[in-house]
Amino acid sequence: MSTSTTETRMHVGGASPYDVVVGHGVLGEVAGMLGDRPQRVAVVHAEPLAGIAERVIATLGDYEVLRIVLPDGEIAKTGAVAIDAWEQLGAAGFTRSDAVVTVGGGATTDMGGFIAATWLRGVPVVHVPTTLLAMVDAAVGGKTGMNTRAGKNLVGSFHEPAGVVVDLDVLGTLAEPELIAGLGEVVKCGFIADPEILALIERCPADALEPRSAELRELVERAIAVKIAVVVGDLKETGGADGHPGREVLNYGHTMAHAIEKATSYRVRHGEAVALGMVYVAELARLAGRLDADTAARHAAALASVGLPVRFGEVDFEVLHDAMRVDKKTRGSQLRFVVLDGLAQPSILAGPTDADLRAAYEHLAGAR
Numbered sequence: 541m542s543t544s545t546t547e548t549r550m551h552v553g554g555a556s557p558y559d560v561v562v563g564h565g566v567l568g569e570v571a572g573m574l575g576d577r578p579q580r581v582a583v584v585h586a587e588p589l590a591g592i593a594e595r596v597i598a599t600l601g602d603y604e605v606l607r608i609v610l611p612d613g614e615i616a617k618t619g620a621v622a623i624d625a626w627e628q629l630g631a632a633g634f635t636r637s638d639a640v641v642t643v644g645g646g647a648t649t650d651m652g653g654f655i656a657a658t659w660l661r662g663v664p665v666v667h668v669p670t671t672l673l674a675m676v677d678a679a680v681g682g683k684t685g686m687n688t689r690a691g692k693n694l695v696g697s698f699h700e701p702a703g704v705v706v707d708l709d710v711l712g713t714l715a716e717p718e719l720i721a722g723l724g725e726v727v728k729c730g731f732i733a734d735p736e737i738l739a740l741i742e743r744c745p746a747d748a749l750e751p752r753s754a755e756l757r758e759l760v761e762r763a764i765a766v767k768i769a770v771v772v773g774d775l776k777e778t779g780g781a782d783g784h785p786g787r788e789v790l791n792y793g794h795t796m797a798h799a800i801e802k803a804t805s806y807r808v809r810h811g812e813a814v815a816l817g818m819v820y821v822a823e824l825a826r827l828a829g830r831l832d833a834d835t836a837a838r839h840a841a842a843l844a845s846v847g848l849p850v851r852f853g854e855v856d857f858e859v860l861h862d863a864m865r866v867d868k869k870t871r872g873s874q875l876r877f878v879v880l881d882g883l884a885q886p887s888i889l890a891g892p893t894d895a896d897l898r899a900a901y902e903h904l905a906g907a908r
């Protein structure tokens with residue numbers, strides 16, 4: 541195990557190109573990503589991240605800084621929180637030449653990104669993700685959003701950041717269950733696009749759980765590379781070419797995951813729910829004759845090896861089925877799932893039978 545001192549700069553092309561910088565001790569990169577010198581910088585964070593936010597602010601020099609403190613975690617993703625933040629920006633006279641910096645996990649980058657996307661119809665935002673999950677997924681690609689009573693992420697917009705600063709040092713204070721949850725999205729990238737991710741984890745799961753390991757850094761960079769390749773090809777999720785699902789592929793496991801999150805009032809972490817959702821959809825694909833049994837079984841084995849949950853049966857299937865109907869991939873009354881036809885061969889399964897949907901849940905619940 542070693543810690544490289546070199547930073548990695550990953551470029552995200554497209555109409556609004558930006559860089560994702562990955563390394564140790566790279567918080568100082570934020571100022572250079574803010575574009576033409578803004579007068580004010582709104583630093584959006586939750587209370588537990590005040591210390592890291594302070595370290596970011598210290599790198600900004602003499603900018604006028606406005607701190608916007610959000611509730612911690614998923615409860616930040618509401619309309620009421622957005623309105624409160626808009627009022628604070630209004631009171632500060634925040635203009636289009638000012639900028640937002642988010643410091644936090646995916647809930648903060650989603651909500652801070654949404655605030656930046658909507659204030660004056662869009663001001664620049666730089667994300668400083670502080671959880672593994674936000675580093676490999678939420679901070680990259682421009683999806684922002686919040687929840688409503690009907691479900692998860694039902695309101696939002698695509699608003700690409702001006703830059704993303706991934707300082708692996710901040711993972712030092714992250715609780716292990718949060719690190720493990722982030723690995724759910726990393727494993728997802730392994731199954732949909734980069735099997736070397738799975739090989740790395742399977743070789744030594746303990747290294748993946750070590751914040752300063754070279755292995756975790758490689759996993760982070762590989763997962764970000766998968767995300768960049770997908771969003772550059774299909775930023776607004778309008779569809780891919782040659783049968784590839786396009787950006788929807790990043791929703792692998794998410795149809796059931798979002799249903800579980802909603803049904804458990806977000807007690808199950810997003811990354812944990814994604815792990816459960818992938819076990820579910822792998823079995824669904826197997827039952828539909830799309831995926832071989834070994835690759836389906838590999839899901840639970842890889843996920844469990846790093847401590848992710850692979851069994852869930854505490855909610856009635858009907859409740860989850862109803863929640864899945866409001867998924868953004870649904871068309872009319874037809875549920876659509878991202879499935880694998882083989883390792884790293886994603887496609888769409890539209891309208892699976894009720895019997896298969898139910899049987900896959902019995903599998904997830906450990907009943908078959």
Ligand SMILES: NC(=O)c1ccc[n+]([C@@H]2O[C@H](COP(=O)([O-])OP(=O)(O)OC[C@H]3O[C@@H](n4cnc5c(N)ncnc54)[C@H](O)[C@@H]3O)[C@@H](O)[C@H]2O)c1
Nearest residue numbers: 588613614645646647670671673677678683710713714810
């Ligand atoms: N926009 C996207 O593309 C995208 C992608 C994936 C997930 N998401 C969203 O991200 C959210 C989940 O993000 P998450 O898993 O980061 O959870 P989170 O943002 O709720 O953070 C989890 C917890 O970690 C704490 N924390 C964060 N950084 C820390 C640090 N360095 N040290 C100590 N504690 C720290 C937070 O205070 C919080 O309590 C969900 O809302 C999900 O929908 C969005």
Ligand SMILES: O=C(O)C(=O)C[C@@H](O)[C@H](O)[C@H](O)COP(=O)(O)O
Nearest residue numbers: 677681683692693787790791794868
């Ligand atoms: O970036 C994407 O696109 C994703 O789907 C990444 C997912 O990991 C993430 O959870 C996303 O927020 C889910 O998107 P949604 O459109 O289903 O809300």
Ligand SMILES: [Zn+2]
Nearest residue numbers: 725794810814
């Ligand atoms: Zn996700």
